[in-house]
Amino acid sequence: MKSLYLFIASLTLLGACSSSPADQAANSITKDSLLRHIETLSSDDFMGRATGTEGEQMTVDYLISEFEDMGAEPAAGGNSYTQEFPLLGQSTSNAEMSVRTDGRTPFALQYYDEFMAWPANQAEEVDVRNAELVYVGYGIQAPEEEWDDFKGVDVEGKILVMKNNDPEFSPDVFAGKTRLYYGRYSYKYEKAKEMGALGAIIIHTTETAGYGWNVVANGWSRERFYLKGEGDASASPTKFNGWLTQEASRLLFEEAGLNLAEQMDAADSRDFEPVELSGVRMNVSMDADYREIESQNVIAKVEGSDPELKDEYLILTAHLDHLGITTPVEGDSINNGASDNAAGVSALLEMMEAYKSIQPVLKRSVLALVVSAEEVGLLGSQYWAENPTVEPGKVTANINLDGMNVYGKTRDVVVVGYGRTSLSDLLEEEARQQGRTVKPDPYPERGYFYRSDHFNMAKVGIPAIFPNPGTEYIDKGDNFLAVRDSVADANYHTVNDEINEYWDLSGAEIDTRLFFMTGFRALNSENLQSWDSGDEFEATRLRMLERVEGQ
Template sequence: MRKLLSVALLLAIGVACMQSPVDKVAKKITKESLMEPIEVLASDEFKGRSTGTVGEEKTIDYLVEKLKEYGIKGGMPDGSYTQDVPLLGQKTDQDAQVRINKGGDTIHRFDYYNDFMAWPSNLEEEVSIDEAELVYVGYGIQAPEENWDDFKDADLKGKILVVKNNDPSDDPELFKGKARLYYGRYDYKFEKAREMGAAGVLIIHTTPSAGYGWSVVANSWSRERFYLRGDESIKGSPTKFNGWLTKEASTELFESAGLKLEDQLEAAESREFEPVPLKGLSLSLDLSATYRKQDAQNVLGVVEGSNKRLNDEHLIFTAHHDHLGITQPVKGDSINNGALDNAAGVSAVLNAARGYKELQPQLKRSVLFLFVGAEEVGLLGSKYWAEHPTVHPGKVTANINLDGMNVYGKTKDIVLIGYGRNTVSDKIEKIAEQNGRKVKPDPHPDRGYFYRSDHFSLAKKGIPAVFPNSGTEFIDKPEGYKATVDSLQDANYHSVNDEINKYWDLSGMVQDVRLFFDAGYQILNSGEMQSWQKEDEFKQKRLEMIEKASSQQ
């Protein structure tokens, strides 16, 4: 018996010795280590972590404290931990009404929040629109590479553009079929309205075209909005307001012009589409807004690589630390705790940071942990870092962005937004396969997730980036469990319901974070920096940034 025990002990020691250093450290990423920061950040004490609030201040203090606890240096050039993000906050009076006029009479009054959302787009305190003409411009897209122009040289100065959400999807040969490109994003629609000299723009909301319900629009845009201070592209813009209109209100609007909304939405799918004036109708709207200067903050920590030739190159992990804060009460609860979005992602990056610090002597490149603020108000924290980088983008090997995690149990698969677009995707896929898991592309390419989180700000600077999402093939769960998860996510997204609940099972999050930790380790020690595939839209920017970084050495 003693001999058998000795053999078993030797075998156990042998297996332990065979484990790689990264595997040993990864095993310290557990359900308990992941839950701890989530419980803190998603508590009512943090008031929903909204930009420019006491809740944000508490979040910043907590993140800096944790990085110091792990022995991780500040990631700013002077060794500090925070980067101020100068913002201008805008709050719009919620008593506004859109008035639709015909023949000198007001025939529709659409109410703020329930029927429409709008805000001054030129940073004015008072906006007044008096009986401006309305023109439906389809998707409002100009794409020379697709031989597509929805405007057809129409004079749209001083008019209100009514725009279909998303981008064309009927033809798989156009706009990558059902995949939503930047052309389908609301910010593109607003940019085109400015370019056309329009007085205002209203995007027609439908749940399928947006990927979320009207409540998400109303909750998101009724809060204080923020802009980067000094952004001259919007100050003094000819476009006085941006906004959204519900499908129901849009239906009434089109019917009053003798048109059917569904017919016009369908017409926009054609390259031959031409702008459609909503004849006989005009729009009046008065908006009031107040402003305040407010700094958000990014939190940065860095673990420096040990290779003198490579340690000026960085892998960046990003996670946004902000959420929606306090909004209108629902059954007495007004705090949007943001447990999944994105206390979970912050916890994942904190756990990775602690692990890489332990492995520091074995890391060739450096790793930057970038907890960005103001994501929920337009990716402004990551946008500011991208425009004022602490590491030259040409010296950043890759970005792994963690925004929301799998909190519902183990899966056989994992979804990767950005699948197949760069070598970061290839690394993650290879490691997943070694662990018996399959990496899948975005199952909802029509929702444009690649353009909806902080990795997009870095990708625009040429940095190869991916945005992992939860898998869908759950292990050891009852029949119909995926449908339950889907309904939970729909109900909880950007609402007061985003809290830790009885369905949470962090075994899947453990599985995923260990996978990203391993992938990051390999990227940090790879023989070369990561790259985009040759046909990718960000490939050229990547080459330009690498060249600029080399010329500055």
């Protein structure tokens, strides 16, 4: 009923002031209304909201109750709010890797300390023997950049060794220092499978990865999750994926009479051609255990009022999951995930309720897609992208809410995806109405655009932005940004991600209102939102639009 009262109130006030119904609805989003959801979702009762756990189910039930109360309709199909999807948890053991050179005794590499590897195809056993290796530079094929690291060389049945990242030697090539999807490990493993490779190994350096080997070892030694059936053993030629330390890579290349540094430098050229590691063979073996998990996305909608446009959508995404219960730290084992991502879910709920309050003036529809399994590989949003409940070509744009500004008002807001879409332009215009500025991602080399759920929306062509907190805090003192970063870094993915004394939701309030107004503009715009000309996702967008037109 709150939504109905808000709409009636907005119409009543419209004649008394210059505020529009959208402005009235935006102002209904307050720090207190945001705090209510955050306190609930990040409480110990929800047990850290880990994927496939009782805590996830409690979160799903809470979201459904909130959507029902505000009058948002179920939109997962079959009059349901939930889109269920199966996951496999993979744990690797007995991993071994050794190198043999013609006529010489093989040497073994140490798991965790020198290499990481896991089955690429959900097999229970991997046993690769006497395999040839070929170095393929960055392992990139990018026609729009006139770049092909394979040059027609047949790599089927061989192990690919690849340099991490994408070329950065010129601002005119692969967006310079900005890491594109071509620089992500996931692209390289996908390319190896596409090319029929037997295995794929990425050379790790701190410079090319942006993080140390400890991140690789700690991250990939844990249980990994996949959508069930993805990379089925009978369908995939690639038996394993992995990483190799820089020192181990140097030894490997020396066995083939090659200098690693020289080969790494040689990859920074369009003229690079694959290099066989002549006379070198590799053995790789491991076992893997699997467990099945059922997870759920929660999907609701507020239908638009325009008969011709209501089957087009703005999608709001936020991930509901966090890390659950882990090893106790000073007696606390619950990873509450207040900032990551109870705050984002709260913003989504408040935006949906505000849109519901002005439903009669919305032309397009709003879809709330609250995904699970983000923390284990963006799998909930991947599942939706592969099994969409609405045609991607009928989605005008996506605003992804993953973490909010919980530390106070700022003069600016950061947008990951800044300047890449018309939606980014709308947000910039709305920010000016608030007297604020919009800034691009200050760390483009870290590839944040490919590390949250909006990326899976972009992969199916949907123009997407990922707003982040600004950095110019108001009335907080000159050193507050350093304090914020210190507190946020210390709490990220730990049991300390809880509401604390530094929190000030006035920042989340004004940001959520900004995202609401940006979404309202997209909902009522004459045209669907678009990628900027030449963007890496533009071609996919055009194909999706053509598919809709052909229906």
